[in-house]
Amino acid sequence: xxxxxxxxxxxxxxxxxxxxxxxxxxxxxxxxxxxxxxxxxxxxxxxxxxxxxxxxxxxxxxxxxxxxxxxxxxxxxxxxxxxxxxxxxxxxxxxxxxxxxxxxxxxxxxxxxxxxxxxxxxxxxxxxxxxxxxxxxxxxxxxxxxxxxxxxxxxxxxxxxx
Numbered sequence: 001x002x003x004x005x006x007x008x009x010x011x012x013x014x015x016x017x018x019x020x021x022x023x024x025x026x027x028x029x030x031x032x033x034x035x036x037x038x039x040x041x042x043x044x045x046x047x048x049x050x051x052x053x054x055x056x057x058x059x060x061x062x063x064x065x066x067x068x069x070x071x072x073x074x075x076x077x078x079x080x081x082x083x084x085x086x087x088x089x090x091x092x093x094x095x096x097x098x099x100x101x102x103x104x105x106x107x108x109x110x111x112x113x114x115x116x117x118x119x120x121x122x123x124x125x126x127x128x129x130x131x132x133x134x135x136x137x138x139x140x141x142x143x144x145x146x147x148x149x150x151x152x153x154x155x156x157x158x159x160x161x162x
Contacts, residue, residue, distance in 0.1 A: 044138035046096045074127035080158035082117045098145040100134040117158045
């Protein structure tokens, strides 16, 4: 009889153990994932050495200024040619990857600049490729580098072809 009772106690214990495995379920609700990945003011924006020690809005302004000035200087040095004089601002979408490499994703072209300026897209890609390596963005709540998409205004100046 004791063996029978022990066997049932053992069987009940196994049923309890296996039925409580849901306590070890590691699925994270999607709302928690969205909350953890949402950008916060504590997260570290991409940076350049010139922006060292800055944070918050001053870091964003510094980073944007470095990118804009470098791209505009490159494009200006190319002496862009167009059918008519052009001086306008476009918005470029850049990707800064986990290693700090910056690439052109796309650009808004409401005035048709790409079709008016000779080899415009090639020059813009060269300008972006020539940017210095950035320090990548960091999601501080998980302590890892992340990819970031940014939109920045870039001034375009082109003169008529001679």
